[in-house]
Amino acid sequence: MLMIQQGPAAGPKLKKIIDSNFCDGIIWDPRDLTSSRINQYIRENIEYEDLVKVMEFKQYYQQFDNSDKKKLKDYPEFPKELIDRAFLRRQENLEELVHNNIDFQQSVELDYLCTPTFYIESFGHRIIERVLETWQKNITYMNSHEDSNPLFATMVISENAFSNYDYINEFLEDLEDFSEELEGVYFTVDRNEMSSLRHKFDLAHLTNILQFIYDLKVMGFKVIVGYTSVEGLLYSSVGADYVGTGWFYSLRKFNRVQKGLPPEKAFGIQKKRYTSIKVFSEVPLQEAIYNVGARSHPIILDNCSLDRELILETPIDILNSNDCYLQHFEEMYKYVQIFDSLPDVSDKTNKVLNLLEEAETNIQLFNNLPNNTYTINSGHIKQYSDAIKSVKEANFI
Amino acid sequence: MEIRYITKIDIETILDRHNIKYQSICPFPKSGQKAVFKIICDPNPIILKIYNVTPYHTINQMEYVSHVDVDELKVQKNEEIRILTMIIAREVKASKKCPIFPKMIITKDIDEYRVNEHLYKYYFEELVDGITMNESSYYLEENSISQIAYFLDAALELVKKMWDKTYVHRDIKPNNIIIDGERVMFIDPGLAKSANDETLTRTGMAMGTPRYWAPEQQEIQSNYNWTFKTDLYPLGLIAIEMFLPELRRLSEDQLKDMQFVYKKWCEKDQFDKSKSFFRDIIVKLSAEKIFRRASSIEDIQKTLVEFKESD
Numbered sequence: 233m234l235m236i237q238q239g240p241a242a243g244p245k246l247k248k249i250i251d252s253n254f255c256d257g258i259i260w261d262p263r264d265l266t267s268s269r270i271n272q273y274i275r276e277n278i279e280y281e282d283l284v285k286v287m288e289f290k291q292y293y294q295q296f297d298n299s300d301k302k303k304l305k306d307y308p309e310f311p312k313e314l315i316d317r318a319f320l321r322r323q324e325n326l327e328e329l330v331h332n333n334i335d336f337q338q339s340v341e342l343d344y345l346c347t348p349t350f351y352i353e354s355f356g357h358r359i360i361e362r363v364l365e366t367w368q369k370n371i372t373y374m375n376s377h378e379d380s381n382p383l384f385a386t387m388v389i390s391e392n393a394f395s396n397y398d399y400i401n402e403f404l405e406d407l408e409d410f411s412e413e414l415e416g417v418y419f420t421v422d423r424n425e426m427s428s429l430r431h432k433f434d435l436a437h438l439t440n441i442l443q444f445i446y447d448l449k450v451m452g453f454k455v456i457v458g459y460t461s462v463e464g465l466l467y468s469s470v471g472a473d474y475v476g477t478g479w480f481y482s483l484r485k486f487n488r489v490q491k492g493l494p495p496e497k498a499f500g501i502q503k504k505r506y507t508s509i510k511v512f513s514e515v516p517l518q519e520a521i522y523n524v525g526a527r528s529h530p531i532i533l534d535n536c537s538l539d540r541e542l543i544l545e546t547p548i549d550i551l552n553s554n555d556c557y558l559q560h561f562e563e564m565y566k567y568v569q570i571f572d573s574l575p576d577v578s579d580k581t582n583k584v585l586n587l588l589e590e591a592e593t594n595i596q597l598f599n600n601l602p603n604n605t606y607t608i609n610s611g612h613i614k615q616y617s618d619a620i621k622s623v624k625e626a627n628f629i
Numbered sequence: 630m631e632i633r634y635i636t637k638i639d640i641e642t643i644l645d646r647h648n649i650k651y652q653s654i655c656p657f658p659k660s661g662q663k664a665v666f667k668i669i670c671d672p673n674p675i676i677l678k679i680y681n682v683t684p685y686h687t688i689n690q691m692e693y694v695s696h697v698d699v700d701e702l703k704v705q706k707n708e709e710i711r712i713l714t715m716i717i718a719r720e721v722k723a724s725k726k727c728p729i730f731p732k733m734i735i736t737k738d739i740d741e742y743r744v745n746e747h748l749y750k751y752y753f754e755e756l757v758d759g760i761t762m763n764e765s766s767y768y769l770e771e772n773s774i775s776q777i778a779y780f781l782d783a784a785l786e787l788v789k790k791m792w793d794k795t796y797v798h799r800d801i802k803p804n805n806i807i808i809d810g811e812r813v814m815f816i817d818p819g820l821a822k823s824a825n826d827e828t829l830t831r832t833g834m835a836m837g838t839p840r841y842w843a844p845e846q847q848e849i850q851s852n853y854n855w856t857f858k859t860d861l862y863p864l865g866l867i868a869i870e871m872f873l874p875e876l877r878r879l880s881e882d883q884l885k886d887m888q889f890v891y892k893k894w895c896e897k898d899q900f901d902k903s904k905s906f907f908r909d910i911i912v913k914l915s916a917e918k919i920f921r922r923a924s925s926i927e928d929i930q931k932t933l934v935e936f937k938e939s940d
Contacts, residue, residue, distance in 0.1 A: 401918060408920045450913070452924040578905065628891050628908040 234568045237478035254561040257284030267339040292351035309336040320362040346386040355399035371413045382415030394440040416454030431612035438619040446470045459486035468571040469584040479557035507560040512591035519606040588617045633747045679751040680717040684709035716819040723818035759809030772871040778936035783813035789926045792857040801863040802841045865915025
C-alpha cells in the first residue's frame with residue numbers, strides 16, 4: 233500500500249492526491265505541520281477517514297546538534313536536551329521520552345502509534361540496547377494505561393548499517409522478543425550517498441534492506457518503509473505492507489545532511505519529473521520527454537492523467553508542479569496496487585523482475601533513439617534486479 | 630565399579646513388588662542409562678522404564694584416592710544421582726503436565742530399586758498403540774507433499790498442545806514419534822523443558838540425538854528462553870527426509886544445509902506447489918535462525934491446509 237510521506241508545502245498537494253484516491257495512508261510530519269493543522273486537514277476532508285494515519289515525532293533530530301528542527305522545537309513534548317550517550321544512560325530520560333511521545337501522538341487521530349524514533353548508524357552500536365529498552369518502556373507504559381493501539385517500532389537507519397547482515401541478525405534475534413507486543417516496524421533508510429544518479433544504490437546495501445524487510449515479515453511484523461521512490465516497489469515485492477513517498481525529492485530519498493540543511497537552498501529549483509515504471513525511473517520532463525518529442529511517449533508515458541498534457545505538448549512552464557507530483561503518486565499507486573493484488577512473494581518478486589527487464593529494454597530503446605542527446609541511466613536496473621534475485625535465492629522464493 | 634545392566638530377575642522383582650503377574654517381557658533397544666520393557670500382563674500391556682542412576686563416576690574416582698572424606702563423598706554421590714535422575718524426573722513431570730504424553734500408571738511417583746551399590750529408578754507407563762515413525766509407512770514408503778502436510782499438521786498440533794502448557798520437547802526425532810494409523814504421538818519427553826522450569830545447566834552428559842537438534846540446542850546456554858520454535862526445527866528435517874529418503878543416509882550437516890536440500894528437492898519436483906511447500910513450510914520450520922521460523926503454529930497449520938489437498 234502507498235502512503236503519503238507528508239513534508240513541506242503540503243496544502244494543495246495533499247488535497248490533490250487524496251481527492252484523486254492515489255494513496256492508502258499518510259505519514260504526518262509534525263516538523264512541518266502542527267498537530268492542530270493536521271487535525272484541521274482531517275476535519276476538512278472526509279477522505280482522511282479511510283486512510284491509515286501515522287505520525288512520526290522524529291526525536292532523532294535531537295541526536296544532531298545542528299539539525300534544523302523547524303516546528304519540532306516548539307512542542308513542549310519534544311526533548312529539550314541533546315540525545316547523546318549521557319542522555320540515554322538515564323532511565324528517567326527514556327521514560328520521559330516515551331510518555332511525551334505518546335502524549336504528543338494523542339493530539340492527533342492516528343491508526344498506528346510510533347515509538348520514539350532514533351537514528352541508528354549501525355546495528356552493532358550500543359545505542360541499540362537503549363533503543364530496545366525504550367521500546368520495552370513504550371510497551372509497558374501503554375499496557376499500564378490500557379492503551380491497546382497498535383504500536384510500530386520506529387527508526388531511521390543509516391544505509392551503511394546494511395553493509396553487513398551479522399549485526400542485523402543479532403538485532404532481529406532481540407526483536408523477536410517483541411513480536412507479541414509490537415504491531416510492526418516503521419523504518420526509513422538514510423541514503424548516505426548524494427549521487428546525482430537518483431536511483432543508484434549499493435547492491436549489498438539494497439540486498440540487505442530487502443532481506444531485512446523479508447525477515448520482518450517472516451517474523452509477523454507489519455512493515456512500513458518511509459521516504460521511498462521507485463525502489464519502494466522492490467520493498468513492496470518482498471513484503472513491505474506500506475511504502476511512503478512524497479512530492480519532493482527529499483521526501484522520496486531521505487538524506488541526513490539534506491534533512492538538517494534545507495534542500496531548497498542546497499539544490500535550487502526542482503526539475504519537473506515524470507515517474508515511469510516503464511523505465512523504472514523518475515525522468516526529467518524537459519530532457520526526456522519535451523526535447524525528444526513524440527518518440528519518447530510510447531517508451532515512457534504510462535497511462536497517467538498528465539499524459540494528455542504531454543502529448544499535446546503543453547509548455548512545460550504552464551504545467552502545474554503539483555500535477556507532476558500527482559503523476560508520481562498515480563504511477564506509484566498503480567503499481568503498488570498490482571503488487572498488493574498478487575498472492576505471494578514469489579509472484580510479487582517475479583513481477584518486479586519482469587518490470588525491471590521491460591525497463592531495461594525501454595531504456596535501451598530510448599537511449600538509442602536517433603538524435604537523442606539525453607541518456608536515461610540504467611545502472612540501477614541491474615542493481616535492483618540483482619538484489620531481488622539474491623533475496624529470492626537466499627529465501628527459496 | 631562396572632556398570633550393571635538390568636536382568637530379567639530384576640524386572641521380576643520389581644513386578645512382584647507391585648503384584649503384577651506378567652505373561653512375557655519384551656525389551657526395547659537400550660539407549661544410554663535407560664532400559665525400556667514392554668510387559669505383557671492383564672488387563673493391558675504396560676511399559677516399564679528403568680534408569681540406572683548409580684554414581685559410577687564418583688565411586689570410581691574414589692578408588693584412586695587414598696584418603697577419602699566420607700562427607701564429601703556422600704555429597705558428590707548425591708549430586709551425581711541428582712543429575713542422573715534429572716531426565717527421568719523431567720519425563721515424569723512432563724507426562725503429568727502435558728496430556729499428549731503417555732500417562733504414568735501403577736505408582737504415583739518414581740520408585741527406587743537397589744542391588745548392592747547399584748541404584749535404579751523406575752516407573753510404569755501406559756502402552757501407546759502404534760509403531761515408531763521409522764518403522765511406519767511414512768519412512769518406509771515414498772511420501773507425497775500431501776502426506777507430509779497431513780503428518781506435519783498432526784505433529785504441529787502436538788507441539789501446540791505442549792506449548793499451551795509452556796512445554797518444549799527438545800528431542801523430537803523419528804524414534805520418539807509413534808504412528809498409529811492417522812494418529813501421531815510424541816514419546817520420551819526426557820529433555821522436555823517448561824518455560825517455568827528451573828534452569829538446566831548442561832554437564833557434558835550426552836543428551837538426545839543431535840541429528841535433529843536445532844542450532845540453539847547445540848550451544849551450552851544456561852538461561853536460554855526456550856520456545857516452541859525449537860520443536861519446529863526437527864519437524865522440518867523429518868519432513869525433508871520423508872520427501873527425500875536418500876537424505877537419511879547423508880550427514881547431519883548436509884541435511885541441515887537448506888541450499889543443498891533445496892537443490893535436491895527441486896531435482897525431485899520442479900512444480901511450483903512443491904517449491905512453495907519448501908519455502909512456506911520447510912524453511913519456516915527449519916530455518917537456522919530462530920527468528921526466521923514461523924512465529925505462530927496456527928498460521929503454519931493454516932498454510933498446510935492447501936498442501937493437504939494438493940495431490
